[in-house]
Amino acid sequence: MTTGFVIAAVRCPDRAGLIDELGTLTWKQLDDRANALAAAFQVLPGGTPRVLGIMCRNHRGFIDALAAANKIGADVLLLNTSFAGPALAEVLVREGVDTIVYDAEFTNVIDRALVDDSTCRRVLGWTDDYRAGGGPSIEKFIAGHAGQRPTPSSRKGKLVLLTSGTTGTPKGARHSGGDPAAIKAILDRVPWRAEETTVVAAPMFHAWGLGQLVISAMLACTVVTQRKFDPETTLGLVDHYEATGLSVVPVMFDRIMELPDDVRNSYSGRSLRFASASGSRMRPDIVTAFMDQFGDVIYNNYNATEAGLIATASPQHLRAAPDTAGLPAVGTEIRILDDALHDVPTGETGGIYVRNSAQFDGYTDGGTKNFHEGFMASGDVGYLDAAGLLFVVGRDDEMIVSGGENVYPIEVEKILVAHAAVAEAAVLGVEDETYGQRLVAFVVLNHGALATPDTLKQHIRDNLANYKVPREITILDELPRNGTGKIARRELLERT
Secondary structure (H helix, E strand, O other): OOHHHHHHHHHOOOOEEEEEOOEEEEHHHHHHHHHHHHHHHHOOOOOOOOEEEEEOOOOHHHHHHHHHHHHHOOEEEEOOOOOOHHHHHHHHHHHOOOEEEEEHHHHHHHHHHOOOOOOOEEEEEEOOOOOOOOOOEHHHHHHHOOOOOOOOOOOOOOEEEEOOOOOOOOOEEEEOOOOHHHHHHHHOOOOOOOOOEEEEOOOOOOHHHHHHHHHHHHOOOEEEOOOOOOHHHHHHHHHHOOOOEEEEOHHHHHHHHOOOHHHHOOOOOOOOOEEEEOOOOOOHHHHHHHHHHHOOOEEEEEEEOOOEEEEEEOHHHHHHOOOOOEEEOOOOEEEEEOOOOOEOOOOOOEEEEEEOOOOEEEEOOOOOOOEEOOEEEEEEEEEEOOOOOEEEEEEOOOOEEEOOEEEOHHHHHHHHHOOOOEEEEEEEEEEEOOOEEEEEEEEEEOOOOOOOHHHHHHHHHOOOOHHHOOOEEEEEOOOOEOOOOOEOHHHHHOOO
């Protein structure tokens, strides 16, 4: 997974590898830091870590820990920075984490999660003052073992990625990695070039942000990142460093386009060759507005934690159909199957099944995905059009049956955001004594816009069947989201 870091250190040692809030590190400096940290890990009391948890934002400490863990053959568990104590505690125990690297801001969460575990070793990945006392830190370990190299390990660690967990405790998906075809599938569609600069705003603990980091290292592209996303700062980084690539999650496009016109217009983004996104649904209006201002540079990538890249929509695809997930990735086959596992006709909706070479080794609890004839169920529902473009309608567990009628919430969400007053919308199903299930909706209005639940219901009624009109519509200041920008639907359900 981090072979690219080592190769970059040999091929162009003095080229900037990372630029974060603390400054610039060359590729050789990054590799030297990883070696020193790996050597420190090997002499920890209690022995070399076997499962290293990383709960860090985007910064050098995240990369140090990731690369060092690979050098000592430890499994790596990437943790969502929005985890709460109870869920984190469950995951740490389930995955057998014996050492955790975390940012100081998460100390209270870590304390609660480890209240009954005195054996898990803690290492600070980021703190505002590394000279302060208070226990082990990455910077202290690196300083104390500068110039050292770890003893080679015969063990090959695995990467454990967590599912998004919007409806329950996230599952751990284990990957053995090392699949050149997966990297090629991305490079065949998105115009990366070696030794350029990429602003990685997507969280690196997520499969998408991590993948962008890994590809950058393989191509010796300078990675520019900040611990916390800020839309104006991100545009400033693109312009200042003349970045040719920008990697985000879709909600970051939303926040950029929500900037006041005079602020947003003060940045050109003219150096960008691509702005790639994945992790959740993109708003079609935002896709079009962003490309109108910054050029046809958006690439929408449909991924699954278990299957890697499934499809990519180019700017040309998005101009024609801003809500498409695009064409199947090179080396990936897609089938749309009904409940009886029969292929459905073109244009009809069914379960999305995929087959590629992504090395998903099963969930850490021993479970796996459903497979049919070698094709894995993605868990999503969608259809292929006559041109072979994939459209994702929603999650298969999001579909509700109301009064005997099947309803996909995303269909209602699209109608709501088409209303001039609506900025964002989330629709979900709740139990109903009469109809079995009913729809409820939560919307965020555009700044200064006015609309009532009744006018929004009428808007839906004008465009969809009556049974697709939500019983209740609640207007919120903002929708709750997890660390990857996905709407936290479980939190919304608690409000019903």
